[in-house]
Amino acid sequence: MEMKNNNLENQNDDMCEIYDSHEEVVGRVKERIPDEAEFTELSEFFKIFGNPTRLKIISLLSVEDLCVCDICEALELNQTTVSNQLRILRANNIVKYQKEGKMARYSLTDLHIEMIYKVGLEHILE
Amino acid sequence: MEMKNNNLENQNDDMCEIYDSHEEVVGRVKERIPDEAEFTELSEFFKIFGNPTRLKIISLLSVEDLCVCDICEALELNQTTVSNQLRILRANNIVKYQKEGKMARYSLTDLHIEMIYKVGLEHILE
DNA sequence: TTGTCATATCATGATATTGTGATATGTTAA
DNA sequence: TTAACATATCACAATATCATGATATGACAA
Numbered sequence: 001m002e003m004k005n006n007n008l009e010n011q012n013d014d015m016c017e018i019y020d021s022h023e024e025v026v027g028r029v030k031e032r033i034p035d036e037a038e039f040t041e042l043s044e045f046f047k048i049f050g051n052p053t054r055l056k057i058i059s060l061l062s063v064e065d066l067c068v069c070d071i072c073e074a075l076e077l078n079q080t081t082v083s084n085q086l087r088i089l090r091a092n093n094i095v096k097y098q099k100e101g102k103m104a105r106y107s108l109t110d111l112h113i114e115m116i117y118k119v120g121l122e123h124i125l126e
Numbered sequence: 127m128e129m130k131n132n133n134l135e136n137q138n139d140d141m142c143e144i145y146d147s148h149e150e151v152v153g154r155v156k157e158r159i160p161d162e163a164e165f166t167e168l169s170e171f172f173k174i175f176g177n178p179t180r181l182k183i184i185s186l187l188s189v190e191d192l193c194v195c196d197i198c199e200a201l202e203l204n205q206t207t208v209s210n211q212l213r214i215l216r217a218n219n220i221v222k223y224q225k226e227g228k229m230a231r232y233s234l235t236d237l238h239i240e241m242i243y244k245v246g247l248e249h250i251l252e
Numbered sequence: 253t254t255g256t257c258a259t260a261t262c263a264t265g266a267t268a269t270t271g272t273g274a275t276a277t278g279t280t281a282a
Numbered sequence: 283t284t285a286a287c288a289t290a291t292c293a294c295a296a297t298a299t300c301a302t303g304a305t306a307t308g309a310c311a312a
Contacts, residue, residue: 047176052165112249123238
């Protein structure tokens, strides 16, 4: 298709009254988006929300802080699965925990997590 | 480990002054979370945000509506890649489009998308 | 110490997702 | 008609992610 090479030369002007030329538009929007590294980091962050088990954990913790075994019971999942997902959630700064004897009490890192979860839920329910 | 079978019998009471019994807690939080189907749908929805190319498209469209070739140019990606990701974004109700001659002008479906994107960005930048 | 419990880590096969080349569709202009 | 362009779909190899079994760690009780 060789779009890249041709695109700037053969602009069709049939919509210039309504919209700016493509060249102008492209230049303008390019300036206003984050850089590569931030997109990578952000996509890693959102990837965490893209798994039902992790979402369930986030959902539980948005109600109240819980230890691992309570999460296992509430979700009827085995301990390895929950623990593995908690590790991923921890590594991505989505949950934090506090050791209490042999237990580990997990909670959400901050309000952003709850907001994102709730806005998403709102979106799919409407 | 057989946690499931033992858990209800051998509750350790050493934290009952501070926290409710595990049984109570588990019962209570279980009631307050969505059902299986909603978690599946929500995770499919969030999965879309977990890819840098799609995030870039969302980011561009949060600045202004764009046609496919402008997106290709702005992101320096080939047309197939962009078109494929746009299909996924469409299928998941994240972008919509309007045909204008041979062009297709894409925009974000609603404000939820922009909110989620921006809260996420805020989270990783802090 | 030894045992048990709560949790974490490692390894892995099954499955899903990625970007992209090849190709198709549909629109406009000549 | 034919050609050129904008966009969409298909097919696929490379890569990533999943849940889970096996196993390790670390705390407390006996």
